[in-house]
Every structure is written in structure tokens, then in C-alpha cells.
Amino acid sequence: MTGGGHWGSSGELLDAIYRTKPKVHLFGHIHEQRGHWDKAGSQYQGGVEYxxxxxxxxxxxxxxxxxxxxPVEVExxxxxxxxxxxxxxxxxxxxxxxxxxxxxxxxARKQPDGWHFASEA
Incomplete structure (x- = not known):
């Protein structure tokens, strides 16, 4: 999320994320969101570390x-x-x-239903 108050930075990027459903989204240099979020069930855990x-x-x-x-497991x-x-x-x-x-x-862990991801600091 940026200071502009929306996820995905640009409309095009956000649309691509929802369309392709990547399991991991890695990016950098957005001060408001320096950190990580891991999806556990339907909830995210983690937070801002900046x-x-x-x-x-x-x-x-x-x-x-x-x-x-x-749709991502790790942000x-x-x-x-x-x-x-x-x-x-x-x-x-x-x-x-x-x-x-x-x-x-x-x-990355391979499980019977496919690959799953988590982050650790």
C-alpha cells in the first residue's frame, strides 16, 4: 500500500496480480510497506518494518x-x-x-497440492 492508499502501485500491476495470481510478489523501495506479509488461511500476518x-x-x-x-502467499x-x-x-x-x-x-515447500511459500526475517 502506498501513501496514495491503494494496493498494487498502478492499476495495470494490480490487474496483472489478480489475473495471474502469483504465489509470491517481491518488490522494493516503497517506504510505507517495507516489510513482509505471509498469508495464513485467509488472513495475512507480518507487517511494516521500515x-x-x-x-x-x-x-x-x-x-x-x-x-x-x-492472491499471493508472500508479499x-x-x-x-x-x-x-x-x-x-x-x-x-x-x-x-x-x-x-x-x-x-x-x-519454498513442495506439498501435494503444489508449491507454497513463506518468508522469514
């Missing part, structure tokens, strides 16, 4: 999970560097540039 100040528990615009009908916005000027305007704290998240592993 911290403008690495020593704070405060996260950047903690938007909610994907909608329940979103992962991967590592990126922060933007000190943007983060400062939001937090009032100046922190030097740094990588903003722990590494993540995407795990």
Missing part, C-alpha cells in the same frame, strides 16, 4: 495488510536504504543513511 530511526520502535506509515482476496518489500531528509521531516530525528531492514529468506 523504521526511519533505527533506534526507535516507530515505523513509517504503518499501513495494514493486503486485502483478504489478494515482500525488500531491503533498501532510508531517505534521511524524508525521514527527518516525518520523525523530527536526523539519522544517517542506513539499510532499513534485516535480510529475509523466502522458503
Amino acid at each position: 523504521r526511519p530511526n533505527p533506534h526507535s520502535g516507530q515505523v513509517f506509515r504503518p499501513n495494514g495488510p493486503p486485502p483478504q482476496n489478494y 515482500s518489500n525488500n531491503a533498501m536504504a532510508n531517505q534521511p531528509s524524508v525521514d527527518h521531516s516525518w520523525t523530527g530525528v536526523w539519522a544517517p543513511q542506513h539499510i532499513v531492514g534485516r535480510p529475509r529468506v523466502i522458503i
Whole structure:
């Protein structure tokens, strides 16, 4: 989800996701959603991990999970560097540039009904 308040970034990308139903959606550099979401049944678990100040528990615009009908098992916005000027305007704290998240592993498991995926930080 972006600051514009919608999933999928562009209408074309969102349409492609619903049409093709990928099991994993990997992308980067959307500050509002730096983190990961794993689907468990019909609910998503996970959340935003982007911290403008690495020593704070405060996260950047903690938007909610994907909608329940979103067709992916893992939604992962991967590592990126922060933007000190943007983060400062939001937090009032100046922190030097740094990588903003722990590494993540995407795990693929073959099961009788096909491949399934999960993420671990």
C-alpha cells in the first residue's frame, strides 16, 4: 500500500496480480510497506518494518495488510536504504543513511497440492 492508499502501485500491476495470481510478489523501495506479509488461511500476518530511526520502535506509515482476496502467499518489500531528509521531516530525528531492514529468506515447500511459500526475517 502506498501513501496514495491503494494496493498494487498502478492499476495495470494490480490487474496483472489478480489475473495471474502469483504465489509470491517481491518488490522494493516503497517506504510505507517495507516489510513482509505471509498469508495464513485467509488472513495475512507480518507487517511494516521500515523504521526511519533505527533506534526507535516507530515505523513509517504503518499501513495494514493486503486485502483478504489478494492472491499471493508472500508479499515482500525488500531491503533498501532510508531517505534521511524524508525521514527527518516525518520523525523530527536526523539519522544517517542506513539499510532499513534485516535480510529475509523466502522458503519454498513442495506439498501435494503444489508449491507454497513463506518468508522469514
